[in-house]
Amino acid sequence: MAIPVIDFSKLDGEERADTLAQIANCCEEWGFFQLINHGISEELLERVKKVASECYKVEREEGFKKSKPVQLLNELLERKNGGDHDEKVENVDWEDVFLLSDENDDQWPPKTPGFKETMKEYRIELKKLALRVLETMDENLGLPKGYLNKAFNGGQDSKNAAFFGTKVSHYPPCPHPEKVTGLRAHTDAGGVILLFQDDEVNGLQILKDGAWIDVQPMRNAVVINTGDQIEVLSNGRYKSVWHRVLARPDGNRRSIASFYNPSYKAVIAPSPELLAAEAAQGAVVEEEEVVKDSSSSGAKYPKFVFEDYMNVYAEQKFLPKEPRFLALKAI
Numbered sequence: 001m002a003i004p005v006i007d008f009s010k011l012d013g014e015e016r017a018d019t020l021a022q023i024a025n026c027c028e029e030w031g032f033f034q035l036i037n038h039g040i041s042e043e044l045l046e047r048v049k050k051v052a053s054e055c056y057k058v059e060r061e062e063g064f065k066k067s068k069p070v071q072l073l074n075e076l077l078e079r080k081n082g083g084d085h086d087e088k089v090e091n092v093d094w095e096d097v098f099l100l101s102d103e104n105d106d107q108w109p110p111k112t113p114g115f116k117e118t119m120k121e122y123r124i125e126l127k128k129l130a131l132r133v134l135e136t137m138d139e140n141l142g143l144p145k146g147y148l149n150k151a152f153n154g155g156q157d158s159k160n161a162a163f164f165g166t167k168v169s170h171y172p173p174c175p176h177p178e179k180v181t182g183l184r185a186h187t188d189a190g191g192v193i194l195l196f197q198d199d200e201v202n203g204l205q206i207l208k209d210g211a212w213i214d215v216q217p218m219r220n221a222v223v224i225n226t227g228d229q230i231e232v233l234s235n236g237r238y239k240s241v242w243h244r245v246l247a248r249p250d251g252n253r254r255s256i257a258s259f260y261n262p263s264y265k266a267v268i269a270p271s272p273e274l275l276a277a278e279a280a281q282g283a284v285v286e287e288e289e290v291v292k293d294s295s296s297s298g299a300k301y302p303k304f305v306f307e308d309y310m311n312v313y314a315e316q317k318f319l320p321k322e323p324r325f326l327a328l329k330a331i
Helices: 008-010 016-029 040-057 068-078 104-109 115-142 147-152 230-232 272-278 306-316 320-328
Strands: 005-007 032-036 096-100 162-169 182-185 192-197 204-208 209-212 222-226 243-246 251-263
Touching: 005 008, 005 016, 005 115, 008 016, 016 032, 016 068, 040 096, 040 115, 040 162, 096 104, 115 162, 115 192, 115 222, 115 251, 147 230, 147 272, 162 182, 192 306, 230 306
Parallel strands: 005 032
Antiparallel strands: 032 222, 096 162, 162 251, 182 243, 192 222, 192 251, 204 209, 204 243
């Protein structure tokens, strides 16, 4: 089973309707899909690969050998007798991370030639792509153009701009990948995630119909997945999906995930337009799938401020997501 691949350039041609339908199916049934011909130049993507790979070697490679995941794995392996042979290192990820945003550009890796210039150019292009993806979701959901982006920005006249952040990750070779996870299983908290993953070293998996399946490496594709806030705004029509990264004994996996998320002050709730449409269609709601908000007929999720959600998520990221929404009902 392979993750669906969408040719994004066909949105601008005679196959627009079919392409929109494919994207809608991916959002409803998969929560993940890959975009090709997405408009970001291959020349820029090749530069991004180069500086992202070099920054780990220049800035961090030696330091990771002294990191907490390495220390805990070594401690586990040094234990003698009496231990469970299947015991794993818990509560850490075999991952090295650089976090990039417009607000912290003075903290971006300083030693790697061309890193800051290339990543700034890349982030500009990727943000444009994020907005185009959101507009396809608006159209597929029957919402006004710009609805989701407006919600992320806290309203049309709001000064609370949506947040766009980038996580540059490296997953170094792991001598005992059966003992530790590259990145533990979770759903993403925010809105739309755009991933430029390694096209040689795999490891990313999603949970689909009860089974873990690989997100196949594909040269210069951008992997899209929907976060928890898209699930809420769509009233559950689009689901955020569990995913993880496996540690590997060979290869240095490069992963660049960018997150277009709501402003911390944005109020998130199921779209009234969607609720009205569902009510008009006589939609049947299955009780076990609902986190009901009694103040909104047909709403499967409560209304909340995104900052409150993030406070809950920080404590429950690797736990089932339904209790997060239940916790917000009490706030």
